[in-house]
Amino acid sequence: MSRDCDRLGIARHVRGTAALLVLGVGTLMFSAPNARAQSPQVPDRTAALKRMSLDELWDLEVTTVSKQPEKLTETASAVQVITGEDIRRSGATNVPEALRLASNLRVAQVNAHAWVISTRGFSGIFTNKLLVLIDGRVVYTPLFAGVLWDVQNLVLEDIERIEIVSGPGGTLWGTNAVNGVINIITKSAGDTQGMHAAGSVGSSLGDLGTVRYGGRVGSNLSFRVSGQRSDREATWLNGTKSPSAWNITQGGFRMDWNPSAGANHVTVQGDLYQGTEETVPLTSKVDGQNVLGRWTHTFSKESDVTVQVYFDRTWRRDVPSTITDELLTSDVDVQHRFRLGGRNNVVWGAGYRLMQDDTPTSTASVGLLPQSRDMHLFSGFAQDEMAILPSRLKVTFGAKVERNSFSGVEVQPSGRLAWTPNDHQTIWAAISRAVRSPSRLDVDYHIPAFPIAIGTPGVNGGPAFQSETLVAYELGYRAQVTPKSSVSLATFYNKYDDLYSVESVGGTPTYQIENGTRGWSSGFELADTYQPASWWRLRGGYTYFHKKLSDKPGHHFDSSSLGNDPSHQVLLQSILDLPAHTQFDGVIRYSGRLPAPPLPGQSSLDLRFAWQVRHWELSIVGQNLTDDRHSEFGLEEISRSVYGKVTTRF
Secondary structure, three states: OHHHHHHHHHHHHHHHHHHHHHHHHHHHHHHHHHOEOOOOOOOOHHHHHHHOOHHHHHOOEEOOOOOOOEEHHHOOOEEEEEEHHHHHHHOOOOHHHHHOOOOOOEEEEOOOOOEEEEOOOOOOOOOOOEEEEEOOEEOOEOOOOEOOHHHOOOOHHHEEEEEEEEOOOHHHHOOOOOOEEEEEEEOOHHHOOEEEEEEEEEOOOEEEEEEEEEEEEOOOEEEEEEEEEEEEOOOEEOOEEOOOOEEEEEEEEEEEEOOOOOOEEEEEEEEEEEEEEEOOOOEEEEEEEEEEEEEEEEEEOOEEEEEEEEEEEEEEEEOOOOEEEEEEEEEEEEEEEEEEOOOEEEEEEEEEEEEEEEOOEOOOOOEEOOOEEEEEEEEEEEEEEEEEEOOOEEEEEEEEEEEEOOOEEEEEEEEEEEEEEEOOEEEEEEEEEEEEOOOHHHHOEEEOOOOOOOOOOEEEOOOOOOOEEEEEEEEEEEEEEEOOEEEEEEEEEEEEEEEEEEEEOOOOOEEEEEEEEEEEEEEEEEEEEEEEEOOEEEEEEEEEEEEEEEEOOOOOOOHHHOOOOOOEEEEEEEEEEEOOOEEEEEEEEEEOOEEOOEEOOEEEEEEEEEEEEOOEEEEEEEEOOOOOEEOOOOOOEEEOEEEEEEEEEO
């Protein structure tokens, strides 16, 4: 039986890899005879963002809040935007480091290959209340309802922007968009023409190398291909190097085609990766492939339809837990946007996702039963944005209805109001309901892997486990105070019910997963951008957070395990252009103490100095410069690091 499962897994692996490779190679073969690189004079979108004044940055369009383009100034939500230029000037080397630039996110490094990323609390190894998308592909594992950050490896130069919405997004994005949504949007192939190559070497980082090439076929089709290799040294534990060194190799492609003068746009893109992570007693391994296709037909500036499909395969052998997990995800989504009358903008759509998860175990100590599951997710949503007073007052109502394989039908409604008294101020308010649907660790997890009679020590999954729920109340203010300064303030009160708990069954040594916890959280997020001169820009923010959880009647659970969150966070980024084509940039961060288990508050400083000449850029970056080593989450320590980088673009 196990051999049959192995053969089935290998066959799935081969089919997924072959499909991706055939599509990528076919694109290259089709492109090669007539391909030509775009000249360096063609503007890059990141360079355009760099040249924007603060007033123009203030009017950036975002899509995550309403699934349609809208000005950042007019959004009825707590949203922050990290541009590609912000990322490049920070010296970040991977996606989690780039996300440190959002003051409304809690980002903590656990070891060389593990990160904890959350917003509005509940930070933990299995953070499960944050939805993450990469170009429309949901990065999600039903194993624990969260994100495996070690395999979200992108070429940072290809990121156009990252939109971070703190607060519920379930009305549009569905399950797990409870406390926030991270939407990573990469550049089109047309904006990444020519050759880009970069190499970095230094302490802790080890080595990082990237090569990307973009070209065109005729005037309507553009493409890019890329490859990247990253090696990272181990973190520290009790004064010695821990077994956590990490390497990952990734390849990717993207093709954008506009066949009919802009009315239609077709995107095909994909990635594959393979890596190893040092763990005890052996090395853990990861690999995966994904391919996505999206077609958009534009009827007018106010109406379009989008059809998107993707296939995503992830596989990992996690030695410490003895679990091997293979997940095959197939997803199709249709969305239609149109104007109804003179005041209503309507967005509606439907989707289906099939997640086939296989988790064979190598020992009987821990496991998931059944080992394999097919999980279905059906969804439909509709949202109407009504202009009560054109350009001044709008209200938005919407709801998403989903049916999942664990808890059945879930409804996630929301109502939002935005008042814009003038062109430089917006006051907004929102009420939303969101759910975190059950994961396999909630329902199928067992210690030992093969449960025996009640009364014997162990942990059983919760077959009756229901979705965790949130009702959120938000109030915010956004203003461009002067031509050189803008500010955003978001306040919130979140009420949670049916949260996770692990409780004794009838006073026996056997424990079962239940919905025995409830509580609330509150706080505010302040963000500011200030541009004292055309050659100097400052951005940053402060976040305050407070949470209180308690047992529901008849339940008993130590709720301190549901997130280890600081009350205070501070961020400041400085981007400074100096004479002689040089740059000097810095990022200062502070995170308050963690309560349980306790860790003291910490500050860190990253600095970057760069010199640009023709098509070359030489830079040196120092990270975590305030101390030799420090712990951000858990026992392992992150060390100070310095690396040099050479980049060429032509």
